[in-house]
Amino acid sequence: MRTVQGAALDGLRARVRALAARRRPERAGRSPRGEAPLADRGPAVPGLGAGAPGRRTSVKESVRYAAPAQAPQSTARAALAGFGVLLRGLTRPRPGEVRTSAAALRALRARHGDAPALVRTRSGRTVLVLLDPQDLRRFYAEPVSVLAAAPPDKCRGLNPEEPADSGCSRGELRAERREVSAEVLAAGRPVHPSCGPFLAALAEEARHLTASASATAVTLDLARARYAVHRAARRIVLGDAAAADEELSGWLTQLRAESRSSRGGRVRSVRSVRSVHDKARARIEEYAARADGDTLVGRAARHADPTGTLDPVGQAQHWLLAMDAVPGTLLRTLLLLGAHPAEQDLATAEAAAEAAAGADRGELPRLRACVRESLRLYPVVPDLIRVTRAETEWRGVRYPAGTSVLVPAAFHQRDPERVPAAHVFVPGRWKNPGADQDIRMAPFSHGGGRCPGDQLGLMATAALCAEVLRGHRVTGTRPVLDPVGPLPATLDPQGIRLGLTRR
DSSP: OOOHHHHHHHHHHHHHHHHHHHTOOOOOOOOOTTSOOBOOOOSOOOOOOOOOTTOOOOOOOOOEEEOBOOOTTSOSSOOEEEOOOOOOOSSOOOTTOOOOOHHHHHHHHHHHOSSOEEEEOTTSOEEEEOOSHHHHHHHHHSOTTTEESSOGGGGTSOOTTOOSSSTTOOHHHHHHHHHHHHHHTTTTOSSOTTHHHHHHHHHHHTHHHHOOSSSSEEEEOHHHHHHHHHHHHHHHHHOGGGTTOHHHHHHHHHHHHHHHHHHTTOOOOHHHHHHHHHHHHHHHHHHHHTOOTTSHHHHHHHSOOTTSOOOHHHHHHHHHHHTTHHHHHHHHHHHHHHHOHHHHHHHHHHHHHHHHHOOSTTOOHHHHHHHHHHHHHSOSSSOEEEEESSOEEETTEEEOTTOEEEEOHHHHHTOTTTSTTTTSOOGGGGGSTTGGGOTTOOTTOOGGGSOTTHHHHHHHHHHHHHHHHHHEEEEEEESOOOSSSOOOSOOOGGGOEEEEEEO
């Protein structure tokens, strides 16, 4: 006897087949003899499904994909194959963004193989999706002169939030700014030269993570984590005098929100945005004028600037905004440790040993591995997009300048076909030699686009975890995670509640 669910599923399949048959136009084009075919943007294709971590909703869409780029002997315009899938994401993507669904990408790869696939999103944006690690390696290796870090029109409007080292900087100026940023942040060095004062600030502000009127139990949530991290970030970037300046953080948060709104097409008062930007900049300048040499802004100000084009104040604003990723990562890491008691015990032992020894402060290799694994499972940036500045060729097919190239990083990092235990918390994988160079794993990207603050971010997050675990044990969590089965695809930090018991 057929169930109601089975009948409904059969009906859905029939509708999908009918829709696919109706939406399969055969398009063909020719390229000059002996040349690689030139890809065409093709007709509009509804968007890839929502899948951003950290937000919650349910989306049901019918999606069409452009066929992947073929070998030179194939037609210039890939035929469109239509099929419907149920996409479940946490929210609708912000206007102008592209968010991908793992289910949709698996279906795309199963249907067309690993070749790059040209896709038209529901919003009308065309992206070339990379599904093979071989193409990922090239994506990360290409210089900014070939693959820009941001769309060219990013710089046309007013965007006061734009960091000094952004896609708007060009040529030698951008390279110089990035070099300064890498030096100030000590890119590639596990322990920052200013680790002493940085770790002291983190330890002092960590008390806000565990402060409670109760003598035995504490509840840690996102609001509490943000408060502590923002205080520590202001001290690290601007100095101790900025610790209590919540108004500055509010202005920066407002600028970020306004920037996202403007990219989505919502028109706001330029004068109002500029006013907030000017107030934030003036406040940062006040702190920078008296910041000591161990702060990030102090280190940036000491850097030689023969051209007079570097902007320590703008960089400081960028670094403060970048620290917004730490609270969510901190909560997810502690949540995962709470669901895996053996890993929590090992991490606690490491934190206690470091405090007792007093040497090699800030390294915490086991806790750093836990943070990296948390970022593998729940990356801050799930999808990376760059834009070609000239005509490029991928797998024998030429694409015009201005083509958006997308790497679904979250999909590759949890791809069960290529990543062992893809949906399980396994921090030990980061202890393997070369794990940081694994092209499938990109919590901080690779190549010239790698985040120069990756080691500082790891140090700060691991140190905060250590401060919590030295005095408390994570004994209760919401949501409750299965320590054996596959972990959920997304974890909204807004919904995380951690029960901490004093040791």
